Amino acid sequence: MQFTLSPRKFLVSLIRFSALFGFCAGMAAHAESLFVDSPKALNEAIALVQAGDEIVMRDGTWRDLPIRFKGSGTESAPIVLRAETSGQVRLTGRSMLRMAGSWLEVRGLVFTDGSTEGADVIEFRFSSSEFAQHSRLVDCAIIDYNPRSDRSYKWVSVYGQDNAVENCHFSGKTNQGTLLTVWLDAAQSPNRTIIRGNYFGPRPSSNGKNEYETIRIGTSGTSHLDSMALVEGNYFEACNGEIEVISNKSCGNIYRNNVFDRCEGQLTLRHGNDCLIEGNAFYGASLDRTGGVRVIGSGHVVRQNYFQGLRGEELRAVISLMSGEERPKPSGYFPVVEAEVRDNVIVNCELAFGIGSNSSSKPTVLPPAHSIIAGNRIFGGRGDLIEFYRESPELRFEANQVSGYTLPEVEGFVAVPDTDGSLKAAAMKPKPDRQNYGPSWIR
16 A cells, blocks of 8 residues: 655655754644754745644854745644744844735744845735735844945834734844834725834934834825724833834824833824824933924824923924924824823923924924813923913813923913922832843843
């Protein structure tokens, strides 16, 4: 009797046989674990893996490796591509990663000491019609992966729907191009991307150039679409590339419980509507140009955030509600309408509120309207509590408590005596430890 093995079973049998001679190793109890130590073996494994399998890249340096990871896993049985030891698989030279399919997971890889010289380093797609869905980039790192010139490219481009970037480390990006971009189109809206638990390290100032954001969600042309992304529990340290540390350019996103440490910029709602900024903490360490939140568009809510030691002025105020254009183009400045700024705590900052600030590139004439600033507590500071760059009669102030500033000539601010500083001391929050963010293996 003659038996014929399927291509998949033949490869698995070959890998098991090779393990006896120290080349590769076997399988898990209910799924295959395929250990690979060469680009050829990696590509062969990718071609045959099924739901629940994992491909394990041997520790070491892999140079100039283009990974095309494709497969169809399930929610209970994803397909995993991982390092043998997290942080010990180093992808150098012109290495890059492309993912397409469903329920894929990439874990523990490090891109460093190289450059793609123009292509994005990681993309959640193969082509304009072949995306990743329900897939994750976890415990990975990109460190100092820059071209020799200032050639523009992204480090991570997220396409598709229901994908996540979690507990990763990104540091040392100096060239042009947003570090992490979430892309939208009508067919992939909402995308429900999750960006959670990551560490975003220092990025030098571009001296006013554009496209040096750390995160951008959407573009001007797709900013009317719902993204429904969640950016939660990340740490941004000295992300000074440009004024927009985060550039929101889509609708319905949530920015929650992130830490901004000495960033010369802001979380900017540049385009799009109906976003929530909640529970974030901004620490400026009294450095110039450090800012908080800049609001453009309608229906945004900024609540229960903490701001300390920020020194930004005008556009870079702790909370800046900009003026808008009468007939804005998609790339213009849409009026602030129905914004809510509630229950935030501001301690020792330069300018708490900038109202109706103007763009230097476009004439903006419409002040914030039908909006409210209420229930905020503001302590100390060496500058002004509020600056009106344009009169805003349809902006209401209610029950804001103030200590250490001269009250403005508008209703809705109440002086709270704090002669011994006890109220301010009680309001202050210690800065979280950045070691609690990103992959555990790099902390």
